[in-house]
Amino acid sequence: MGITAGGMIILLAISGGLPEIMWLGNGGMAGSAASAGMGGTWFTDGSPQGALENPVMASKLPRGFTAGATGATVLDIEKRTRRVYDSFGGVVGEAEYAYNQNFTPLPGGVALSMSEGALAASAGWRAVSTFSYDYQRVINDNSYVRVAEETLNVSGILSEFSLAGSYTAGNILSFGAGGGYLTGTRDSEYLMDHDDPTEPDVAVDTETDFSGMIARGSVLADLGRVEVTAGIEQPIDWKYTVENYETELTLPMKARSGIFTARATG
Numbered sequence: 001m002g003i004t005a006g007g008m009i010i011l012l013a014i015s016g017g018l019p020e021i022m023w024l025g026n027g028g029m030a031g032s033a034a035s036a037g038m039g040g041t042w043f044t045d046g047s048p049q050g051a052l053e054n055p056v057m058a059s060k061l062p063r064g065f066t067a068g069a070t071g072a073t074v075l076d077i078e079k080r081t082r083r084v085y086d087s088f089g090g091v092v093g094e095a096e097y098a099y100n101q102n103f104t105p106l107p108g109g110v111a112l113s114m115s116e117g118a119l120a121a122s123a124g125w126r127a128v129s130t131f132s133y134d135y136q137r138v139i140n141d142n143s144y145v146r147v148a149e150e151t152l153n154v155s156g157i158l159s160e161f162s163l164a165g166s167y168t169a170g171n172i173l174s175f176g177a178g179g180g181y182l183t184g185t186r187d188s189e190y191l192m193d194h195d196d197p198t199e200p201d202v203a204v205d206t207e208t209d210f211s212g213m214i215a216r217g218s219v220l221a222d223l224g225r226v227e228v229t230a231g232i233e234q235p236i237d238w239k240y241t242v243e244n245y246e247t248e249l250t251l252p253m254k255a256r257s258g259i260f261t262a263r264a265t266g
Contacts, residue, residue, distance in 0.1 A: 182211065
């Protein structure tokens with residue numbers, strides 16, 4: 001068994017109970033602060049960054065040039081406990097064996113847009129997701145004697161460089177199209193330090209590179225008091241590389257829709 005295969009087996013074994021953030025990452029701040037405060041409503045966000053995810057939302061941008069930037073920080077606190085049994089197999093309580101606290105910066109996006117007449121466009125960069133997870137715990141034997149310390153650190157970012165444009169036909173329908181190039185890395189470091197010097201320690205470093213493209217199309221209908229938007233998103237030629245071994249990813253098309261109240265204009 002190669003070092004890479006052995007390392008992946010170890011990571012899969014110890015990550016079974018870890019949150020999805022280790023593999024999927026934290027979603028980036030893809031739109032404005034207002035859409036973040038409304039639960040991440042990026043798809044109906046009429047900001048320069050929001051238009052990168054839903055191209056037709058460029059038609060809702062103010063006339064002229066507009067710039068936007070977003071980001072955030074997240075405080076994650078994770079506490080893990082296990083049951084403690086007496087010599088007769090009865091439960092006598094719980095003992096804490098892991099307590100993790102991570103203060104994670106979440107980059108969002110930077111975009112510049114231009115709107116003139118029936119045409120509008122937006123271009124920029126956004127963080128699709130960030131990989132940031134730290135895990136540490138002390139391992140005890142059945143007599144609650146410390147035997148080892150286990151550590152897992154995951155870091156990285158998946159970035160997208162995007163372009164989007166929209167066209168408004170009359171006062172009812174608007175159409176949008178766009179796409180982007182994605183690139184990023186995820187680094188995982190797993191350590192197992194045994195207190196017994198005769199036991200070999202374990203150290204596995206895994207670096208994964210991601211790349212791919214994405215195509216988007218969307219439409220918006222102005223129904224007066226409400227506006228309805230729908231769109232599709234198709235990943236193209238996604239790949240990931242681990243230790244020079246490249247693997248293609250086949251991801252499904254994503255279809256989304258949203259309804260929001262029309263903005264007043266004056």
